[in-house]
Amino acid sequence: MSEGQKTRTMVDIYGQQYVIIGTEDSRHVKLIASMVDEKMREISSKNPSLDMSKLAVLTAVNAVNDYLKMKEQLERLEGELKRVKD
Numbered sequence: 001m002s003e004g005q006k007t008r009t010m011v012d013i014y015g016q017q018y019v020i021i022g023t024e025d026s027r028h029v030k031l032i033a034s035m036v037d038e039k040m041r042e043i044s045s046k047n048p049s050l051d052m053s054k055l056a057v058l059t060a061v062n063a064v065n066d067y068l069k070m071k072e073q074l075e076r077l078e079g080e081l082k083r084v085k086d
Helices: 026-046 052-085
Strands: 007-013 016-022
Touching (some): 007 026, 016 026, 026 052
Antiparallel strands (some): 007 016
């Protein structure tokens, strides 16, 4: 796919159909949707009384938390690598 060309990908997240439009490869979009679906189902199984809005927010909070932890770990590793190279 050429850079900037957008694709439409149909995904299912927590029983809802979504069309995701973007420049990412369709397989990548489906993988992300699958991971979001899995996380929502995991959170829902531990908190079955959550409505969809709260479940979505908690899923987003978990995803951003995971992202920040990985970003901090990457920064630490990059710092260690720089020290080793110097």
